[in-house]
Amino acid sequence: xxRKETDNHVTTITLDRPEKLNAFSGTMRxxxxxxxxxxxxxxxxxxxxxxxxGRAFCAGGDVEYMSGLQKEGNVDAFRKLLDAxxxxxxxxxxxxxxxxxxxxxxxxxxxxxxxxSSARPSSASASIPTGAGPGSCPDxxxxxxxxxx
Numbered sequence: 001x002x003r004k005e006t007d008n009h010v011t012t013i014t015l016d017r018p019e020k021l022n023a024f025s026g027t028m029r030x031x032x033x034x035x036x037x038x039x040x041x042x043x044x045x046x047x048x049x050x051x052x053x054g055r056a057f058c059a060g061g062d063v064e065y066m067s068g069l070q071k072e073g074n075v076d077a078f079r080k081l082l083d084a085x086x087x088x089x090x091x092x093x094x095x096x097x098x099x100x101x102x103x104x105x106x107x108x109x110x111x112x113x114x115x116x117s118s119a120r121p122s123s124a125s126a127s128i129p130t131g132a133g134p135g136s137c138p139d140x141x142x143x144x145x146x147x148x149x
Contacts, residue, residue, distance in 0.1 A: 002031040004038065009046040011039040018054025025062035029084030036091050061085075 003014040013035045015022035032050075039045045052058050061081065069078045 001026070001028050002035055004035040006039075006042060006045055009044060010049060011042065011045040011047070012049045012051060013039070015050070015052045015058055018052070018056075020062060021056035021059035022052040022054065023059040023062035023065075024081075024085070025065035029081060029088060033084055033088050033091060036088070040095075 001015070001017045003012075003016050005012050005014075013032065015024075015028070015032070017023065017025070017028070036048065039048045066078065066081070069081075
């Protein structure tokens with residue numbers, strides 16, 4: 001239900017369960033996490049794209065599947081689903097490209113706020129200098145970055 005392909009330095013990870021709008025069930029979360037980690041270890045990979053097959057990216061968790069776990073009283077399997085979901089989000093957010101994008105957004109927002117305000121800049125805007133931050137540089141939006149885990 002998860003496909004991973006690398007072509008021309010771009011790794012595409014596809015959620016492949018279009019009949020259920022790519023809703024996560026079974027081991028899909030663990031498989032997605034494994035694909036992200038594999039992409040991070042691939043020296044040929046410079047960009048990761050996560051997409052969904054069919055007409056939807058992802059409907060979230062498969063409610064029918066989770067309801068079945070609840071009816072069975074399978075707390076361990078349900079906890080595993082939640083843990084894998086958390087690990088996916090923290091893996092993506094912790095990647096250098098995501099950190100750089102978040103930092104640039106904060107810096108740009110602060111810079112706009114300073115330009116619009118005739119009053120003294122807020123402490124948030126004064127404390128986030130434009131162009132600074134971990135891993136950022138003037139051309140960071142176009143340079144290839146490897147994820148580190």
